[in-house]
Amino acid sequence: MDEPRPRLVQRFSGAERTLHWVYALLFLILLLSGLFLYLGPGQNPFLDRRELMRSIHLDAALALVALFLLVAAGSPGTLRRLRDDVEWFDRDDARWLLWVLVPRRLRGRPLPPQRRLNAGQKLNTVLTAAATVGFTVTGTLMWGGSALPTSLSEAADTWHLLLTEAMIPLVAGHLVVALLFPSTRGALRGIVTGRVRLDFARRRHARWAETLEQGEDTV
Structure with missing residues (x-):
């Protein structure tokens, strides 16, 4: 007898996935060319x-x-939703960050329930957004070159490099967790197809899954 098809829920919109993958491609180009x-x-x-x-x-x-301007103009709800996702950082988020690196057999309890983005994803989003602003500001100052005071252009160059050095381990950690951990395969599927299994949402994002089930937003 065939197993029932798992219920799926929409986690990321097409605009969110486009933003993620185009940003990733452009960041790679910027990193290598830099x-x-x-x-x-x-x-x-x-x-x-x-x-x-x-x-x-x-x-x-x-x-x-241009990517962010296009998303802001063409799909303003996308950036608004991301802002809403990371705006609140509560006690469950703090406890999640405190316990996530401790093996379950040692912590003896499940991780605190999470929303659509867990605390680690919230932190990654905030740090990436802040670094992007920093890269834009320092890069613009560097591009100004000889039109600016030497001290300002040198400071911009230094901070541009420091931001790069800070982002490399952040991106590397993101890739390791996304690609090498079997327990996160559901999340990878979500950013590719936009959908995740409902049982994955219940395990990893219980507070989000609860709101979905109340609205019966499954496919």
Whole structure:
């Protein structure tokens, strides 16, 4: 006898998934082109194409700004929903962050129930958004170049590099959790298809699943 088809719930809209994947692609382009601009002779295979790398870096940065403007204009509810998701950080979120790295057999209890985004995803979203603003401001100052005081352009360059160094482990951790942990495969499926299984939502995002079931928002 065939098993019943698992019930699915809509976790991410098409606009949210587009924002996620286009941002990820542009960030990768910015990271690699920025790395080639930063590396010196003997380390940089693209040293003789520095102007090309600079153009790619600038074009990707402009595309990133355009991405957020397009989403804000074409689907304002997307950014509003993300803001609402991360706006509240309550006691359950703090306890989740405190216990998430402790194996369940040691903590002896389930993690606190979470909403559509768990506390780690909220923190990642806030840090990524803050870094994006920082990259935009410092990158604009660096682009100003000779028109600005030397101290300001040098400070912008330093902070741009520090932001990059801070974002690399954040992105690496995000990829490790998303791709290598079997328990998070449901979340990966959600950001690809937009839907997750209801039983996954109940286990990982119980407070969100409860609101969904009250509205019977399943497919």
